Amino acid sequence: MYAQMIKSTGKGVKTLxxxxxxxxxxxxxxxxxxxxxxxxWMPEGYRKTLIRQIAQHAHSEIVGQLPExxxxxxxxxxxxxxxxxxxxxxxxxxxLYLYCAAETLxxxxxxxxxxxxxxxxxxxxxxxxxxxxxxxxGAVGWxxxxxxxxxxxxxxxxxxxxxxxxxxxxxxxESFHQRQGFDIMMKxxxxxxxxxxxxxxxxxxxWYPSLMMFGPSDENSVHxxxxxxxxxxxxxxxxxxxxxxxxxxxxxxxxxLTVPDEHLKWNEERGHYDFSxxxxxxxxxxxxxxxxxxxxxMEARNKAWDDGAWVRQGLLAHADKxxxxxxxxx
Numbered sequence: 001m002y003a004q005m006i007k008s009t010g011k012g013v014k015t016l017x018x019x020x021x022x023x024x025x026x027x028x029x030x031x032x033x034x035x036x037x038x039x040x041w042m043p044e045g046y047r048k049t050l051i052r053q054i055a056q057h058a059h060s061e062i063v064g065q066l067p068e069x070x071x072x073x074x075x076x077x078x079x080x081x082x083x084x085x086x087x088x089x090x091x092x093x094x095x096l097y098l099y100c101a102a103e104t105l106x107x108x109x110x111x112x113x114x115x116x117x118x119x120x121x122x123x124x125x126x127x128x129x130x131x132x133x134x135x136x137x138g139a140v141g142w143x144x145x146x147x148x149x150x151x152x153x154x155x156x157x158x159x160x161x162x163x164x165x166x167x168x169x170x171x172x173x174e175s176f177h178q179r180q181g182f183d184i185m186m187k188x189x190x191x192x193x194x195x196x197x198x199x200x201x202x203x204x205x206x207w208y209p210s211l212m213m214f215g216p217s218d219e220n221s222v223h224x225x226x227x228x229x230x231x232x233x234x235x236x237x238x239x240x241x242x243x244x245x246x247x248x249x250x251x252x253x254x255x256x257l258t259v260p261d262e263h264l265k266w267n268e269e270r271g272h273y274d275f276s277x278x279x280x281x282x283x284x285x286x287x288x289x290x291x292x293x294x295x296x297x298m299e300a301r302n303k304a305w306d307d308g309a310w311v312r313q314g315l316l317a318h319a320d321k322x323x324x325x326x327x328x329x330x
Contacts, residue, residue: 013229030231035161038104046230050160051105052121053232055112058098060124063297065091067131068140076134083180084137090173097170101162110312117302125283126209128291135188135195139202141181143210143248149174150244151214154234182251189255196256203252204260208278214241216280245273 016024022041029036036042065088072088075081099109115121126144131137152174155167188199215237218224227233245264252259263276286294 013225027229030159034159035164036159037161045226046232047105049227049230049232050163051102051107051112053227054098054102054105054163055107055115055121056123058095058102058112059116059121060127061091061095061098063123063127063301064144066297066300067127067129067293068137071131071134071137074134075137080184087141087177087180090177094170094173097166098163101160101166104162113305117298117305119289119298122287123297124213125286125291126206126213127297128286128294129205129209130293132205133198133202135184135198135202136206138181138184138188138199139206141177141179142185142251143181143203143206144213145174145177145181146248147210147213147244149178150240150247151235157231157234159231185255185257189257199255200257203257207260208282211241211244211275211278212280212283212286214238214244216283217277242272245275249273249275 014023016027019027023043026036026040026042026046036046068084068091069088072081072084075084099112102112103109112121116123126147131140149171152167152171156164156171158164158167185199185202188195188202218236218238224233224236228236249259249264261276263274265274266272267274285291289295289298
């Protein structure tokens with residue numbers, strides 16, 4: 001998913017008997033598969049956790065346009081340019097859906113953006129890595145969007161209605177993005193020696209950052225239990241990471257590429273691939289803003305915010321005039 005290290009209340013999960021009547025009715029509704037809507041009563045911890053998760057997801061969709069937008073003018077054919085342009089536009093749309101979903105929880109989009117620019121909120125660590133070649137566009141679609149889909153499909157069943165409904169369209173479009181990336185990798189892998197080397201290099205650089213997208217191991221993820229009880233989160237980090245590896249390793253083999261993990265091996269007894277853990281020290285360092293492109297990404301977002309000030313001011317002035325005309329007519 002594009003949301004990592006989401007903090008919840010930090011408290012243990014209460015049993016139904018330990019809950020107050022409102023809280024018990026809320027939890028029983030979730031347990032029965034019901035949806036929570038914006039005007040329904042909800043625990044403050046549930047609301048705050050959802051805001052953090054949805055906002056981080058939205059920020060990631062917006063920042064995620066940067067490494068791919070950089071390649072639109074350099075795509076090898078007109079068709080590839082058009083496809084990549086459409087994909088980047090899709091990601092912008094995903095960000096807008098998600099900001100709208102977050103706004104239903106009583107927070108403004110401006111506030112969420114300011115929290116991102118001040119460093120209070122984060123975006124996915126994967127977008128702090130550079131895209132150096134055209135093959136990286138294939139790896140991003142195949143691996144990064146593939147990992148995102150693995151996380152996001154279950155969120156169509158998450159307990160908060162506006163978030164779950166937003167995920168339906170997002171998942172359909174992300175599925176197209178993943179196929180677009182795999183198609184690029186197929187072309188590269190079946191191309192010249194130089195193209196095959198580029199494809200292998202892209203896989204080498206994006207494999208472990210993609211595994212990091214699922215967040216730290218379950219034993220180090222102290223906030224998962226409450227989020228899963230609230231069905232804000234549907235699967236554990238390790239469960240989804242294993243599913244991603246099981247799905248992606250055969251695809252790499254089909255492409256004739258080698259996953260950069262000497263310990264990757266099918267385990268007949270478990271019915272899953274064994275694989276090496278990512279470097280979690282690197283993961284936490286990147287999350288702290290020390291990734292290869294962290295400074296560039298934040299500089300771009302700050303510039304976009306500053307450059308767009310006149311648009312926001314114009315929209316507010318128009319809204320004020322419209323409101324004044326309505327009052328005068330009453």
